[in-house]
Amino acid sequence: MDTSNITIVTFQVFVRDFFPSALAFLMNREPEVVKNFLMKTLRLQSWEKRIDRFQLGAGVMPASFKVLHDPRRNTETLIADFGESAIGRVAPVDSGFWWIILLRAYTRSTGDSSLADTPECQKGIRLILTLCLSEGFDTFPTLLCADGCCMIDRRMGIYGYPIEIQALFFMALKCALALLKQDDKGKELVELITKRLQALSYHIRTYFWLDFRQLNDIYRYKTEEYSHTAVNKFNVMPDSLPDWVFDFMPNPGGYFIGNVSPSRMDFRWFCLGNCIAILSSLATPDQSDAIMDLLEARWEELVGEMPLKVCYPALETHEWRIITGCDPKNTRWSYHNGGSWPVLLWLLTAASIKTGRPHIAKRVIDLAETRLPNDNWPEYYDGKLGRYVGKQARKFQTWSVAGYLVAKMMLDDPSLLRIVALEEDRQMRPTLMRSSSWS
Template sequence: MSPITVDVSQNGQVSTSNSIFEIGDEDFSRLSEKPKPINTERKRSFDEKSFSELSITMSPRPFYRNSENSSRVFEPVDSIYSSGGRSGFDTPRSENGFEPHPIVAEAWEALRRSIVYFRKQPVGTIAALDHSEEKLNYDQVFVRDFVPSALAFLMNGEPDIVKNFLIKALRLQSWEKKVDLFKLGEGVMPASFKVHHDPIRNTETLVADFGEAAIGRVAPVDSGFWWIILLRAYTKSTGDSSLADMPECQRGIRLILSICLSEGFDTFPTLLCADGCCMIDRRMGIHGYPIEIQALFFMALRCALQLLKPEGEGKEFIEKVVERLHALSFHMRNYYWLDLKQLNCIYRYKTEEYSHTAVNKFNVMPDSLPDWVFDFMPTKGGYFIGNQAPLMIVKLLPLGVLLWLLTAACIKSGRPQIAKKAIELAESRLLKDGWPEYYDGKTGRYIGKQARKHQTWSIAGYLVAKMMLEDPSHVGMVSLEEDKQMCPRVKRSASWTC
């Protein structure tokens, strides 16, 4: 099957149309002219005063701030995208006296080496710089993998690469997508893309993968959600809503939502996911309703609610999003929480119950509970179930987050010391171990058996976590204020403390 490609005229001529799909690659700067400012005022939980009350001493911030609207004012960078580019984090010591950890400069240098260019414009970062083995698809720009890289660049005052990526991914979404003879939904975002160089014609072409090259030939469920979340992060960071307000971006958001909000056979507000369609590229037995996708779905819906314009079709989608958010919040809080009391109820479940009076609503088989769960479950507190599907509960999720997400959660919950310890542990291992993709073992003592080294999202994730801890206001890019309307009025176990 031939790959889906996108080609643009090499001379980069600009059409008279306002469509971003007809703007030449060397004319991206036009999009940033006269940006429309948005309200970037932070609420109490994200202002400088509230973070100063945390029980950890934060280092001075490496950025300056505008006293009027708290928008970030960045210092100019001579060569912002060259591998030798300098920033407040890749210099031995920044002007305000902040002394970074020695591996920070190494991380920034590695991240810059991973940048991918298309027509001399930076459009993303490759998944890994591991030259020890066959590259496979690690030389591509993955939508999900680029998110921590994008956040690192945004926090460091380099938004152009993020804007270029968002536009390129949106352009790829607009192309027809087929796997064999079957056409995919119009709103599907690519899992990844790469730049194909033709030395004979001296041209560059983007080649996208929508699942036709993936293990199991599974289309990505999460790419569209990450794109929406990153678009909101870009808008929040730069204060420029002109990109998100463009008709093409508004249409892209609606197309993604139209797929996941469509009414069909499913009786749950959660998303049914095929095995291998999210976060991982190996088939790992997650078929069902994995919590990571439901959480991503929830976050994308909340971000879309902030980005969608209420005019025209946007109004209808806003109403659908609000309705789904209420149902999804209720469902997750009720059916994904597992503590000792609920575990004992499941242990005594009867199966094949019928009617609205059924206690075992999802026909979970008690025998599907592994023996270790009973000893593992604490007497106080509990866990969210990692995946829920009819007949069985697959696994628990004690701590399934990446370093930068863990840091954001710790800061938002007022427990930054946990993140600080995690970052210190990462600093003692990551560079020495070659920035591996993951670790094996219960305590993470071993480098993953199939883990690629020099993994870009490991590098970027560390940098983002580090910058969040030093300037907690960055958390606002990936965190939303609590929506009291999303909290359903239901009775919970005494162990629920969220």
């Protein structure tokens, strides 16, 4: 059989999945790999993006791309996926944010701003942010998103204003401020970014934050309050508070809840959003400490025997059927429905170092080392404590290895944290007080 004309798919690269690998390359002083990735994905952004005759915004970054190798011609072709091949056909909202954050990490690591200063990169940043900062009907500074638009890439009830996207949005905006040129094209965008950051930080820090005091306030909310004097601004029904949250909330401790929208608060804990909030300084120093207090107080629930829960708790029974659409991959305590993901090691390690608690990082890394090599570096683990290798988990998963390597390198050399962490902006640190209509 003549196979000379067969085109072979060699591999597929996901933008978000590559991020921990990129950090590993940067920390190992191999920036050229990261530079090539940034430029390749930037070129894909310029492609025409259509799904069923509908054209996506110019700023959308691909979720992933395939590399097609033609052995006869010895050529490679990139095929981008902007959501038209994704499960559920959802465009990746987070890809553009990861790209901006990685460009800033590359610049910080190398000390070379020439890549970010190129007209191509400047245009790429502007396209992404123009898409996000466009005017609309929304009354909130947060981004309205569909289910499956981020790491939680299946239907999991995160539609609305998921904390993962809001934290990444905030971090990307701050990185963009450091990367954009103050020329005629960038000046107006910088002003928009600055205003949005102030509104976004206030909104998230105020309305997404949950601690013992705030939980007690919500428990005693009055409803159907009209006008600007309302205390219960989103008309959240106290009866919607889940039973588990009362036992889960320690004192002291707190976290950013999964979602806030009209008459709906998703009280689930999402690891990525809370860790990014710490790294980006979206969380105030007090809030960052409270997040780490919660993690230590609820170690068994959030870490268990294999770090680290992507969200807590899992959806079960009738609620699982309605919200996930009976998704067999997202059964309780599996995959994105309460599964444990080793890639999150680097995020927790970075957050631990930034908050001055490296002992937490060492504890989770020591725990992971007892399992990961022997289990052949699986994608995720199942079970309430993360005891079992995921029922559909791929082995030798690149970002599982990369997440571990980055965590180890940062713990050995905490100065590497500067590549990815952002310091607090004093101008964005107003006293955390609700408007005068709040008690």
